[in-house]
Amino acid sequence: MLDRDQLETFATVVEQQSFDRAATVLSITRGAVSQRIKALEESLSTVLVKRERPVAATHAGEVLLRHVKALRILEGSALQELTPTAKPHAPVSLAIAVNADSLATWFPEVLKELLMGQLVALEVIADDQDHTSALLARGDVIGCISTSAKPADGFLAECLGAMEYRCYATPAFASTHFPSGLTVPAVLSTPAVLFNRKDSLHDDFLKRHFGFAVERYARHYLPSPVALLEGVAMGAGYGLIPSWQAAPLVEAGQLVDVCPNEREMVDLFWHHWDLEPPMASDITALIVKVARNSLEPSVGFEPSTAQTGPSPSRPSGHKAEPQGGASGQEASEQQ
Structure with missing residues (x-):
């Protein structure tokens, strides 16, 4: 079993990109933050964070960060379902990445339902689609809209339309x-x-x-x-x-x-975790439903299946084109 305090400390360090800021957020000392990260890395026998400026997750750390994000969503969903009549629980914090033209056209219908439901504290990141995929891989977001039809390992790409x-x-x-x-x-x-x-x-x-x-x-x-x-x-x-x-x-x-x-x-795809918590799955279903009611059908893609294929580059949406361990821990942890 992974230690939950160590997991939350690790996730906070990556999110804050700093050991010092993570210590402030968690109301513990910087030394305690460092000890928890080291203990977690030793228990997994792998380096999880790059001691750089800013601090970043290693590939193994990105995998673990997605696990922590999923745990948070699962816990929040369970609390809201187990005690629906008790005092309101804090909304579950999550982030998604959306291309700019979708935000300006059909995506506000998705936002209205998500925001008015008051179950999530939502962060929407508008970025170039090449970068949204990187955000998903790092665990910064639970899903992203991209023009790339090819999902990374551990993810699915749902065809939304054109x-x-x-x-x-x-x-x-x-x-x-x-x-x-x-x-x-x-x-x-x-x-x-x-x-x-x-x-x-x-x-x-x-x-x-x-x-x-x-x-x-x-x-x-x-x-x-x-x-x-x-x-x-x-x-x-x-x-x-x-x-x-x-x-x-x-x-x-x-x-x-x-x-x-x-x-x-321009074909658009929703990339998301292959194994996602129920709340994240509901968000995927909502995005797919609204998109397919709003966009034109994509030529050459079956709308109900994940796709593999190429990718291009515009923050708003593009025609698909071909895509193309840490050291010095203590000294470099002075972030």
Whole structure:
């Protein structure tokens, strides 16, 4: 049996990324924190944390951190089920990672049900999908939305559906800059609005449209789905926007589709623990249900099965492309 105090101390050190901060959170001395970590590592015969700045979990530590997170969720679920009429128990703290465009479109329906249920204290981390998978592997989150179809060992990837993107601009911008449509000379002389420097969706769209890569064009970077939409709507440039998000402005005549015969379909996947506690399983079921009611069906994926396959890079969602022990303990623990 693993010692629960040692487990909680280990998890707190990793979460706080510091022995000193963990000691403050746990209201014990820093020496006690160090002793508990060493005792836990000795009992498992493996190094669990890298004594660096900041402190980080080793691969073995990541496995153990997921175990501690699962224990917390199980315990919280059990207390809420065993004593539902007693004084309210503290909500179970958990974190999930979601891509930005999902947060701006269909995911708020999930948040409403989770937050209003008052059973969880939820942390939503918005990040690039390449990084959300890393958050899940480290045990920082219980699940993440990604464009990668391939789950890591010990995880499942549920196909959620596809998000449609179209290339929009204001009518005035389109008539001024694209009088003959989307041509190479027009693209080279016209600013596009992108999410950030990791955003390759626009490059992919242009490559597919022209049949070759187009790289030397002006770009505005607005790292928020709302800011990106507003940038296009004010006439600062043109860009790829989820059609669901742009629909009200299109209906009002404020935006037009620059390439009405073309669209980008981005498959999204929910990655989660293979063996997850009931509360986490309920969250997975909720996310899958809302996504499949909101997104378009993915082409080439069975919605009820975990998938394996490739991965790309945009914080909002992307077409799938190919993915690509500690030492000096006491001296380095001065974090």
